[in-house]
Amino acid sequence: MTFQKPTIPKGSRDFGPSEMAKRDYIFSVIKTVFKKYGYQPIETPAMENLSTLLGKCGEEGDKLLFRILNSGDFLSNVSGNDLKSKDPVKLINLITEKGLKYDLTVPFARYVVQHQNEITFPFKRYQIQPVWRADRPQKGRYREFYQCDVDIIGSKSLLSEVELIKIADEVFNRLGIKVIIKINNRKILAGIAEIMGQAEQMMKITIAIDKIEKIGLDGVKHELLEIGIPQSSIDKLLPILTFTGDFEEKMFLLRDNLSSSKIGLQGVYELETVREYLSFFELSTAVQLDLSLARGLNYYTGAIIEIVAEDMKIGSICGGGRYDDLTGVFGLKDISGVGISFGADRIYDVMDQKDLFSEETSQVTKVMFVNFGEKEEKYCLSIIEKVRKAEISAELYPDHSKIKKQMSYANNKNIKFVAMVGEDEINENKITLRNMTSGEQIRLTLGELISKLQLE
Amino acid sequence: MTFQKPTIPKGSRDFGPSEMAKRDYIFSVIKTVFKKYGYQPIETPAMENLSTLLGKCGEEGDKLLFRILNSGDFLSNVSGNDLKSKDPVKLINLITEKGLKYDLTVPFARYVVQHQNEITFPFKRYQIQPVWRADRPQKGRYREFYQCDVDIIGSKSLLSEVELIKIADEVFNRLGIKVIIKINNRKILAGIAEIMGQAEQMMKITIAIDKIEKIGLDGVKHELLEIGIPQSSIDKLLPILTFTGDFEEKMFLLRDNLSSSKIGLQGVYELETVREYLSFFELSTAVQLDLSLARGLNYYTGAIIEIVAEDMKIGSICGGGRYDDLTGVFGLKDISGVGISFGADRIYDVMDQKDLFSEETSQVTKVMFVNFGEKEEKYCLSIIEKVRKAEISAELYPDHSKIKKQMSYANNKNIKFVAMVGEDEINENKITLRNMTSGEQIRLTLGELISKLQLE
Numbered sequence: 001m002t003f004q005k006p007t008i009p010k011g012s013r014d015f016g017p018s019e020m021a022k023r024d025y026i027f028s029v030i031k032t033v034f035k036k037y038g039y040q041p042i043e044t045p046a047m048e049n050l051s052t053l054l055g056k057c058g059e060e061g062d063k064l065l066f067r068i069l070n071s072g073d074f075l076s077n078v079s080g081n082d083l084k085s086k087d088p089v090k091l092i093n094l095i096t097e098k099g100l101k102y103d104l105t106v107p108f109a110r111y112v113v114q115h116q117n118e119i120t121f122p123f124k125r126y127q128i129q130p131v132w133r134a135d136r137p138q139k140g141r142y143r144e145f146y147q148c149d150v151d152i153i154g155s156k157s158l159l160s161e162v163e164l165i166k167i168a169d170e171v172f173n174r175l176g177i178k179v180i181i182k183i184n185n186r187k188i189l190a191g192i193a194e195i196m197g198q199a200e201q202m203m204k205i206t207i208a209i210d211k212i213e214k215i216g217l218d219g220v221k222h223e224l225l226e227i228g229i230p231q232s233s234i235d236k237l238l239p240i241l242t243f244t245g246d247f248e249e250k251m252f253l254l255r256d257n258l259s260s261s262k263i264g265l266q267g268v269y270e271l272e273t274v275r276e277y278l279s280f281f282e283l284s285t286a287v288q289l290d291l292s293l294a295r296g297l298n299y300y301t302g303a304i305i306e307i308v309a310e311d312m313k314i315g316s317i318c319g320g321g322r323y324d325d326l327t328g329v330f331g332l333k334d335i336s337g338v339g340i341s342f343g344a345d346r347i348y349d350v351m352d353q354k355d356l357f358s359e360e361t362s363q364v365t366k367v368m369f370v371n372f373g374e375k376e377e378k379y380c381l382s383i384i385e386k387v388r389k390a391e392i393s394a395e396l397y398p399d400h401s402k403i404k405k406q407m408s409y410a411n412n413k414n415i416k417f418v419a420m421v422g423e424d425e426i427n428e429n430k431i432t433l434r435n436m437t438s439g440e441q442i443r444l445t446l447g448e449l450i451s452k453l454q455l456e
Numbered sequence: 457m458t459f460q461k462p463t464i465p466k467g468s469r470d471f472g473p474s475e476m477a478k479r480d481y482i483f484s485v486i487k488t489v490f491k492k493y494g495y496q497p498i499e500t501p502a503m504e505n506l507s508t509l510l511g512k513c514g515e516e517g518d519k520l521l522f523r524i525l526n527s528g529d530f531l532s533n534v535s536g537n538d539l540k541s542k543d544p545v546k547l548i549n550l551i552t553e554k555g556l557k558y559d560l561t562v563p564f565a566r567y568v569v570q571h572q573n574e575i576t577f578p579f580k581r582y583q584i585q586p587v588w589r590a591d592r593p594q595k596g597r598y599r600e601f602y603q604c605d606v607d608i609i610g611s612k613s614l615l616s617e618v619e620l621i622k623i624a625d626e627v628f629n630r631l632g633i634k635v636i637i638k639i640n641n642r643k644i645l646a647g648i649a650e651i652m653g654q655a656e657q658m659m660k661i662t663i664a665i666d667k668i669e670k671i672g673l674d675g676v677k678h679e680l681l682e683i684g685i686p687q688s689s690i691d692k693l694l695p696i697l698t699f700t701g702d703f704e705e706k707m708f709l710l711r712d713n714l715s716s717s718k719i720g721l722q723g724v725y726e727l728e729t730v731r732e733y734l735s736f737f738e739l740s741t742a743v744q745l746d747l748s749l750a751r752g753l754n755y756y757t758g759a760i761i762e763i764v765a766e767d768m769k770i771g772s773i774c775g776g777g778r779y780d781d782l783t784g785v786f787g788l789k790d791i792s793g794v795g796i797s798f799g800a801d802r803i804y805d806v807m808d809q810k811d812l813f814s815e816e817t818s819q820v821t822k823v824m825f826v827n828f829g830e831k832e833e834k835y836c837l838s839i840i841e842k843v844r845k846a847e848i849s850a851e852l853y854p855d856h857s858k859i860k861k862q863m864s865y866a867n868n869k870n871i872k873f874v875a876m877v878g879e880d881e882i883n884e885n886k887i888t889l890r891n892m893t894s895g896e897q898i899r900l901t902l903g904e905l906i907s908k909l910q911l912e
Contacts, residue, residue: 006566006786009503009554014567016574017496017581024497036844038821038851038869040473041480045600046502046556046586047465047522066503067525069552071590075544083539088531096525098465100502110462111470118472120868122854125473130502134527144501157854159833280837330462365494377615381736388492395494398578398613412576413494 011135011143019348021362026347027128027148029174034150037167039124044107046130047098054099056106056329064133066143067096100132104149104341105326112153113330121154128344140345151339153326158270160338161303161322162277165287168307168318168340173284175347176356178310179317181285184293185271186300186321188254191264192240192291195257196233205229206294209241213292217241240291247275247289270302299323305340309350317346359414364393366453367417367433368410371397380421383431383446390450410436416456419449467591467599475804477818482803483584483604485630490606493623495580500563502586503554510555512562512785520589522599523552556588560605560797561782568609569786577610584800602800609782609793614726616794617759617778618733621743624763624774624796629740631803632812634766635773637741640749641727642756642777644710647720648696648747651713652689661685662750665697669748673697696747703731703745726758755779761796765806773802815870820849822909823873823889824866827853836877839887839902846906866892872912875905 008014015023031041047068054062070077074095082094101107104127112119128148137143150167152160165181172179189209193202208223215223220241224234240257243250251272258264271289278287293304295316302322309317320340327335351357367387369380380396387394397406410418420432431449434441444452464470471479487497503524510518526533530551538547557563560583568575584604593599606623608616621637628635645665649658664679671679676697680690696713699706707728714720727745734743749760751772758778765773776796783791807813823843825836836852843850853862866874876888887905890897900908 004787006508006570007505008501008508008566008570009505012501012503014501014571015499016571017498020497020499035820036847036849038824038849040820040869041476042473043471043476045464045468045470046588047468047600049463049465052462052464063527066527068556069523069525069548071519071522073544074548075542078542080542083542086531086534086536086539088529092525092530100524110464114462114464115470115472120865122865124851132502144503152854155854159852159854163854277834277837280834281841331460364491364496368494378733378736381733385737391492393492393494395580396615398608398611398615398619409576409578413496 009143011137011141013142013144017364018362021364022348022351022357023146023344025357025361026175026344026351030148030171030342031126031128033167033171033174034126036170037124037163039126039150042108042111042125042127043129044101044104044111044127046100046132048101048107048110050093050097050099052110052330053101053106057102061102064102064135066100066102066132066134067092068098068100070095070097102133103131104129104147105339108149108151109327109330112335113327113332116332119154122152122157122160123154124150124152126150140349142345146344148342148344149339150341151337153335153337153339156336158273158303159277161274161305162281164320164338164340165274165278165305166281166283168305168342169283169285171342172307172318175351177317177347177350177354179285179307180310181283181287182290182293182306182308183271183274183287184290184304185267185302186297186304187263187267187270187302188258188291189267189294189297191258191261191267192237194261194264196229196236198229198233201227201229203297205237206297209237209292210294211292212241243291247287250289250291251275267302274303295319296321301325303338312350312353314346314350316343317350318342362414363416365395365413365415366393366456367395367419368406368413368415369394369396369419369421370403370406371400372420372422373400376421376423376426379426380419383419383421386446387450387453390454392450392453417453465599467593467597469598469600473820474818477820478804478807478813479602479800481813481817482631482800482807486604486627486798487582487584489623489627489630490582492626493580493619495582495606498564498567498581498583499585500557500560500567500583502556502588504557504563504566506549506553506555508566508786509557509562513558517558520558520591522556522558522588522590523548524554524556526551526553558589559587560585560603561795564605564607565783565786568791569783569788572788575610578608578616579610580606580608582606596801596805598801604798604800605795606797607793607795609791609795612792614729614759615733617730617761618737620776620794620796621730621734621761622737622739624761624798625739625741627798628763628774631807633773633803633806633810635741635763636766637739637743638746638749638762638764639727639730639743640746640760641723641758642753642760643719643723643726643758644714644747645723645750645753647714647717647723648693650717650720652685652692654685654689657683657685659753661693662753665693665748666750667748668697699747703743706745706747707731723758730759751775752777757781759794768806768809770802770806772799773806774798818870819872821851821869821871822849822912823851823875824862824869824871825850825852825875825877826859826862827856828876828878829856832877832879832882835882836875839875839877842902843906843909846910848906848909873909 077094130144131147132144189206193199193205204227208220212220243253255268300321301324304321306316307318322338324336326337371377384394418434430443432443533550586600587603588600645662649655649661660683664676668676699709711724756777757780760777762772763774778794780792782793827833840850874890886899888899
């Protein structure tokens with residue numbers, strides 16, 4: 001019998017020990033910070049009913065769903081005529097009723113509605129789980145990947161926006177990633193469209209403005225004309241697009257320009273309040289006002305936040321905003337919230353490329369005891385018991401293999417110290433400890449060994 | 457528009473903050489111990505190719521698979537005749553090619569074969585991930601649940617069995633669960649069948665012996681006769697079944713009784729070696745030899761291990777054994793290994809029923825600052841920044857709600873301390889700290905507050 005090497009579905013990944021160590025490190029930093037600010041974890045199932053998932057992200061979203069074939073006789077609901085029709089759209093709903101979640105937001109909304117009577121609002125939750133999308137796999141885009149969301153819902157306080165910005169700043173500071181934090185507000189974008197006399201065209205105008213870095217000011221003007229925005233309206237936009245200066249100067253000019261738009265002024269007020277609250281915190285980086293920031297306009301109603309890594313053309317590594325109606329689609333109205341989402345895969349790539357993972361991240365075992373034979377291994381068992389009692393990660397090589405093989409095992413596993421206990425050591429009641437990086441060897445008592453390893 | 461409260465698929469669960477805190481606690485204890493012994497984590501995708509999953513656990517196993525409908529036009533491979541046949545067995549393989557993993561063992565075997573050139577053997581890995589089974593849901597049995605496996609593969613050393621027993625002992629000791637650790641060896645079961653002159657009937661004999669606690673000695677005899685084991689063979693079994701005494705006495709009698717069976721004596725040798733190695737470690741509980749222990753006979757080839765909670769009729773909370781051919785089914789021969797699996801759901805139930813979770817498990821926030829209004833909240837922001845700098849989890853209630861509502865939020869969230877900073881406190885440059893359990897209130901400087909919270 002011949003075998004083909006087994007594979008995994010395209011767009012999915014195995015994480016080996018070294019990747020897991022790095023990923024765990026990222027998640028553990030993120031969780032530590034979340035908890036420090038009072039956020040609690042929840043988890044929802046991988047599968048949701050299709051009635052929960054369908055129609056929440058348009059037809060395109062529905063196509064990204066992995067559907068689960070009904071168990072048992074999946075054809076029991078299907079008539080001969082249904083089959084004859086060979087109509088996939090009709091058949092699919094007869095043979096599937098569950099799907100894999102494609103994001104954490106829809107299940108979270110479902111969770112809040114389903115458990116509304118158990119939840120204490122404002123509800124500060126985080127959720128770190130895989131999601132699945134039947135997308136075309138490509139570099140950096142996977143069919144199974146982790147999302148990492150943190151939200152406060154049930155409060156309209158702008159303190160929440162501030163808290164999430166502070167959290168993101170602290171996470172990236174701890175990870176050692178230099179970032180740029182950009183903020184905008186949908187109400188300002190609405191105000192701009194309003195003073196242009198084009199309130200209805202807000203989306204299109206914003207999408208054009210969003211391209212300013214790529215196509216320049218003239219490009220934006222050109223695009224606006226093309227989509228039918230009159231020159232007179234564009235003239236009102238130009239002073240805003242050419243604002244220079246710091247956050248405060250921009251806010252001053254904005255307030256001036258948007259003075260005739262109620263919603264615009266509300267946006268200015270919100271941004272100013274966020275900025276004032278932020279001033280009570282030390283941030284690693286100044287928050288920048290970016291009027292071209294327009295992510296998530298389909299659902300964000302207030303603040304829009306985006307964080308990119310400095311000097312990296314990798315796109316956003318964290319982003320989010322305020323939404324006024326998370327749960328309405330499931331029948332629970334007026335639940336306002338604000339949330340951000342960390343892109344674990346991109347954060348991983350940034351840290352890997354910038355060499356930000358410390359050597360220790362992938363070190364599990366602190367010391368490996370060489371196995372010289374039956375007599376020595378028994379002797380080592382009592383020693384290793386005491387080393388582990390001191391909470392030092394230790395292992396005894398399980399076989400009487402050649403020393404070279406054992407050393408190479410320690411090397412491959414990135415183990416920093418190797419302990420050798422042969423006949424001499426047993427007679428002397430000592431242990432020879434080898435530093436695998438420097439090659440230095442010293443002979444120590446058990447007590448000295450433990451003290452040394454605890455310091456390393 | 458009216459809405460039905462959304463639900464989740466039957467057999468699946470949401471985990472809210474309080475359950476998550478307890479589950480995270482269990483997993484974190486388990487991971488800490490795994491790492492202390494040099495085990496490294498891996499993760500594999502939720503979806504595997506059906507070619508990997510099918511046929512690994514018999515027809516019954518295949519029926520437990522959740523299959524993923526092919527994306528895009530799932531009917532593209534299906535002819536009109538295929539449809540007309542209305543044959544689910546035929547159709548199912550035309551419209552699905554991926555499934556959700558139903559255990560961690562098969563994906564691990566697949567992982568080892570696929571990545572054999574990157575892995576340093578012996579490979580000590582753990583894996584904590586959800587698995588899915590299209591089983592009939594019932595109390596304590598879910599369609600999505602976590603498995604938590606730890607294995608050493610690529611070594612035949614009996615030190616590995618010993619290490620895993622030691623790990624289990626340490627995990628349950630840390631969790632505060634009193635357990636009974638039972639061990640057996642398939643080779644002894646084979647030896648027993650052999651001296652009965654019924655080597656071929658080993659499985660059936662073992663299944664009968666396995667029932668001894670339920671049906672008694674006479675019941676076992678009766679069952680053996682019924683399946684056609686002659687009385688003369690049963691007579692040879694009886695002295696073994698009626699062994700009394702401790703581990704050593706049983707081993708002595710076993711060696712005597714199995715002296716004519718080579719495989720039986722090999723089993724005795726293995727058990728004795730494991731027992732000798734174990735004597736170098738301090739265990740919280742003595743390991744018991746249980747000749748009726750017969751789990752996993754389809755794949756275990758040496759040691760069989762099972763752990764149950766004392767005084768709980770909940771079944772096994774941890775179990776495993778030695779397998780000599782994990783990866784043969786994928787074409788990689790002679791990879792021996794040993795592994796155990798922790799039942800997270802049952803461990804959770806034991807701890808919940810025995811009240812073993814400490815109050816602190818579910819405490820995320822150490823101190824909540826009451827929000828008295830605009831002036832006070834700003835003052836609190838600078839204070840809270842310093843409290844968090846000391847790595848104390850703290851939050852400021854985001855809204856200017858009634859004090860009663862804020863207090864009830866703190867209570868529901870199991871927050872131990874509430875800090876109050878009103879006009880008096882601002883003037884005095886102090887903070888009033890309320891212990892939510894005792895009701896005691898004291899007024900402290902910021903420095904005193906931080907010191908107190910760090911100690912609590």
